[in-house]
Amino acid sequence: MSQLNNKDIVELGSGDCSKISILLNSIPKYNLENISYIPVDVSQSAIQGSSEELSELFPELSINGIVADFINQLDLIPSEKKRIFLFLGSTLGNFTKEEVSKFLTELSFKMNPGDSFLLGIDLVKPLMILHNAYNDSQNITAMFNKNILNVINDIIDSDFNENDFEHKAFFNKEKSRIEMHLIANEDMIITTPHSESEIRIKKGENIHTENSYKFSYDQIKNFEKITGLTIKETYTDANNWFVLVMFEKLNSHSDY
Ligand SMILES: C[S@@+](CC[C@H](N)C(=O)[O-])C[C@H]1O[C@@H](n2cnc3c(N)ncnc32)[C@H](O)[C@@H]1O
Structure with missing residues (x-):
């Protein structure tokens, strides 16, 4: 978890705080002081509720919730520090194919070199x-x-x-x-x-x-082409039903 040190964790479509709590629980308390959590959701009540709950659970963490549309308002997200964007729960699966390409292209364009992107995907399964x-x-x-x-x-x-x-x-x-x-x-x-x-x-x-x-590994590999991002790591479960894919932005957008 040292790769999160001194970074902003930006969760797009954060909803309640159930998934981020699992991640935050695995970070030592003294490291939490150097991390900011930025939940982004259209739902004001989700941002407010999760921010209140998380600040009780993790008093060391700085939380800066943003009520915004992650499709059209990525510019509202602070960019001074290196960021890791989280897009969990296979929310990407609610988009059409065209919307997937547009969203991923837009997000990668807004990312700075050194930023990363952790994408949660529901795979095709029996x-x-x-x-x-x-x-x-x-x-x-x-x-x-x-x-x-x-x-x-x-x-x-x-x-x-x-x-x-x-x-x-x-x-x-x-x-x-x-x-x-x-x-x-x-x-x-x-x-x-x-x-x-x-x-x-x-x-x-x-x-x-x-x-x-529901996605296949071929489609996920193709996200590299769409975005110019590089897959650094994939994490799956024992059944291979879900996957977390860590992408990294190595170069500025104009370099590829
Ligand atoms: C399927 S839920 C996933 C919640 C959480 N990430 C999880 O995995 O449990 C999708 C979340 O995205 C939010 N959302 C949907 N469309 C959005 C948009 N265009 N901009 C910002 N948030 C959005 C919803 O309000 C909801 O909280």
């Missing part, structure tokens, strides 16, 4: 494992999927009822992605006071809510 992960027996993924309707209701005062939909998740092999859908279990008319138009949904019609792409 179909049954993928299926069960998104159709869990406690219905956690189903609740997560249906919650999008509550979020829409909160934003536009609409009257979606999550009980009128069934959760459906399957692996689209051709596109190498899990697709999540909500299938209407009856005819309905959705209204909002913000529009005179209604949304008419028929029983059996579906709302495609999320894609979660």
Whole structure:
């Protein structure tokens, strides 16, 4: 962990502090004093909640949370010190192929020589494992999927009822992605006071809510070409279902 000494740890899409806590726990206390943690998330409550929790757990750590969009606002991230960017939880898998290229190109362009980038990736794995992960027996993924309707209701005062939909998740092999859908279990008319138009949904019609792409090592290797960054290390689990890839920026962008 000495490679983190005197660096800024910038976590993009930081969410809660569960993953960074594991990393911070492995750093000796006297080294934490030299490190700044910069969580970046669009969610103000996630930044506030995780910053408060982390400052209690790691009082030596300096925390500088930024509420920002990691696609368009990378310039808000301080660049005086060497940085290690973290992009964990396979958030990259929610992007289309074009968005992946654009995001990685943009990020590598903003990185300075000596900065590094740790990317967490969900790999292609046996179909049954993928299926069960998104159709869990406690219905956690189903609740997560249906919650999008509550979020829409909160934003536009609409009257979606999550009980009128069934959760459906399957692996689209051709596109190498899990697709999540909500299938209407009856005819309905959705209204909002913000529009005179209604949304008419028929029983059996579906709302495609999320894609979660699964990656191969060939695609990850190709990220080197897209970004000009160099893969320094990869870390995987015993089943080879997930991988953490450490990229490094060796040269300035114009050198390649
Ligand atoms: C799948 S969660 C991952 C959270 C955490 N990294 C983990 O692995 O547990 C994605 C996080 O990214 C944030 N997020 C999504 N799009 C974003 C964007 N464009 N800019 C900044 N944060 C974003 C969400 O608010 C959420 O906290």
